[in-house]
Amino acid sequence: MSADVTRRDVLGTAVRGTVLAVLGGATAFLVKKANGQIVWQVDAARCINSRLGENGVAACNLCTTECVVPLSAVRAVNEHSRCGRCNICPAYFNITSAVNEHGYPSEKLCPRDAITREPIGKADPEDPANNFYEYVIDESKCDGCGKCVMQCKEPLGLGSIKLRVRYDKCVNCNRCSISKACPQDAVIQVPVGRAIEAI
Amino acid sequence: MQYRHVATIGGQFKATLSGLAIDAHGHLYAAGDSEIRVFDSGGQLRRRWATSRPVLSVAVAGDGTVYAGQERQIEIFDASGKLVRTWRNQKLVGRVTAIGFCGDGVLAGDTWDRAIQRFDRDGKFLNTIGKDNPVNGLLIPNGVVDFGVDATGVIYAANPGKHRVERYTEGGELLGHIGRFDGNDPAGFTGCCNPTNVAIGSALYTTEKAGPRVKAYDFNGKLLAVIATDLFDTTCKNMDIAVDRSGRVYVADTVKLAVFVFEPVKA
Numbered sequence: 001m002s003a004d005v006t007r008r009d010v011l012g013t014a015v016r017g018t019v020l021a022v023l024g025g026a027t028a029f030l031v032k033k034a035n036g037q038i039v040w041q042v043d044a045a046r047c048i049n050s051r052l053g054e055n056g057v058a059a060c061n062l063c064t065t066e067c068v069v070p071l072s073a074v075r076a077v078n079e080h081s082r083c084g085r086c087n088i089c090p091a092y093f094n095i096t097s098a099v100n101e102h103g104y105p106s107e108k109l110c111p112r113d114a115i116t117r118e119p120i121g122k123a124d125p126e127d128p129a130n131n132f133y134e135y136v137i138d139e140s141k142c143d144g145c146g147k148c149v150m151q152c153k154e155p156l157g158l159g160s161i162k163l164r165v166r167y168d169k170c171v172n173c174n175r176c177s178i179s180k181a182c183p184q185d186a187v188i189q190v191p192v193g194r195a196i197e198a199i
Numbered sequence: 200m201q202y203r204h205v206a207t208i209g210g211q212f213k214a215t216l217s218g219l220a221i222d223a224h225g226h227l228y229a230a231g232d233s234e235i236r237v238f239d240s241g242g243q244l245r246r247r248w249a250t251s252r253p254v255l256s257v258a259v260a261g262d263g264t265v266y267a268g269q270e271r272q273i274e275i276f277d278a279s280g281k282l283v284r285t286w287r288n289q290k291l292v293g294r295v296t297a298i299g300f301c302g303d304g305v306l307a308g309d310t311w312d313r314a315i316q317r318f319d320r321d322g323k324f325l326n327t328i329g330k331d332n333p334v335n336g337l338l339i340p341n342g343v344v345d346f347g348v349d350a351t352g353v354i355y356a357a358n359p360g361k362h363r364v365e366r367y368t369e370g371g372e373l374l375g376h377i378g379r380f381d382g383n384d385p386a387g388f389t390g391c392c393n394p395t396n397v398a399i400g401s402a403l404y405t406t407e408k409a410g411p412r413v414k415a416y417d418f419n420g421k422l423l424a425v426i427a428t429d430l431f432d433t434t435c436k437n438m439d440i441a442v443d444r445s446g447r448v449y450v451a452d453t454v455k456l457a458v459f460v461f462e463p464v465k466a
Contacts, residue, residue: 055409055433084340086391087360088380095382095389103380124333129361132334155436156390156409158340 038189040176042074042163046186049146050153050162059150063163064143066181073170074144074163074178076114076137082160085120085132090156091148092117092135102128110148114141139166200415200424202448202461208242209457216451217296218256218268219441219458227441227449228265229458230257235267235280240443242460248280256308256439258298266305268295273307286322296437297345301352301369308344308356313337315346315356317369328371329356337365340392341408343437347399349418355399359392364403364416377403377420385414386422400442406450408436413450413461426450426461 044050048060063074088095088104092115097107108115117133124130137148144163152161165187179187208227218230226245227238235257236247256268263278273295275284286292293311300306304325305318313336315328329337329344337344338360346356353374354367362380367373378394381387388394394405394414402415402423411431415423431438432454439451448461 053434084360084391086340087338088362088391090391097382099379099381099384099387105380105382122333122335129363130333132338155434158391 037192039165039167039172039192040170040179040187041165041190041194043186043188044162046184046188047146047149047163048184048186049149050159051184052154052159055153055156057150059146060184061145061147062181063178063187064145066178067144068173068177069169069171071142072144072178073165075139075142075166075169076144076146076148076161077139077164078135078137079160079162080134082158083135084158084160085134086157087129087131087133089117089133089135090151091115091161095151109151110142111145112141112143114138115148137161201464202415202424202426203464204427204430204459205447205462206242206460207457208238208460209455211236211244212456214456215253216453216456216458217254217437217439218298219439219449219451220257220259221441221443221449222259222263223261225443225445227458228257228259229451230254230267231456235265235276238458246280248276250274251285256295256297258300260300266298268298268307270294273298284322286318288322288324291316291318291324294342296343299346299348299354301348301354304369306346306348306354306369308346310339310342310344313339313344315344315354315367317371326369326371328354328367328369329358329365331371331373338392341395341437343395345396345439347397347403349399355397355403357394357397357405359388359395362388362393364394364397364405377416377418385412385425395437396440398440398442398448400444400448401446404440404442404448406438406440408438409433411435411438411452413438413440413448415448424463427459430459431455 064072093105094107094109097105100106117135119131120134212231216231220228225240229236237245252269254267258266265276267274273286293309295307297308307316314330317325337358358365363376363378365376382389390409393407396406398404412428413426431452435454441449446463450459
């Protein structure tokens, strides 16, 4: 014997199905998040500090001002394989400051003095301009203000410095406060694997 | 001294515009994509021919022979564009971003070696220029070696990491340099690494990146003119430059894929 199927039955089934699907998706998301499979990361292609073509604008420091973690969970990271090891690095020096008696800009760029440099390879004591330099960012000082990232960007630099979420600092909020504030939607959730690849 | 923009040659290049050269008749040779294109002095395309690999640089010898620098090879064409020879040398021909002539020698700027290789006209290696220093080569974060040669055979090589143009003999002896860093004074070179490209005519001509800028200096390093700062795409770099006998300056915009032409304004 077959029962008559009413419109109400059909609608009820559809609503129950939708609710279950939403609950299922949300549950899966929460399980993944609880397992640490989804994390926040800065998308360098969206971030105004690293996005190509955004030149001559002030660096965005929302990663510093909005993060709930002291200093910020976002830090500047130098990808050494891409770094030009320049004598006058625009991320290290304020290249528009007055030139000193040694021919270098008189001011550094980083307001927290988080970037240091050492000559590498065969150093020339007679002419410092003859040297390659390795630039190291002290992440314990960096607050992710993005100034060095903006200055390192092509074409001024080679784009080796990017902002990255550091997972030993990030508390993985459900709604990341930087993400909420970022006008570029550059702080996004990604699977752990992708986040690790980007580091 | 002042310059004015007199012409733009565009619409001919698909993806790259890497090298410029002027021949004895004032024709412009442009290396881009995998082609050499030849324009008359009015900017009209006169002929074009393909190279076997993407072409990075071009030079025209006095007899009309055309040298096209590429990765791992230099292709040599006669004046009609017929391939007559290919130079390959695993150690000495890497990525050739500049070609020039000095006496009987052919000079090739090789970014893989961060130096200029000197050959005779038969392709026999003679010596290297720009490597005899503590960093074992030119400092080229932009990935381009470029140089010009004056009438006396002095080679002017851009050393952008030092914010200098260095002068060398054809034997590789460093004679001195002009240029200094300055982020504000236009007489200096700004950014991490400028100038990226140079050309020699009645003056020394340079191009810079970030922001793009074209300048002329005397051979003692005194700034004569800022030829142009706008017109170019703000993100472009490694803008090759060439100058003809009349003092016309040709600059390649590597993003807009156009050649901008400038003339000195007569007083």
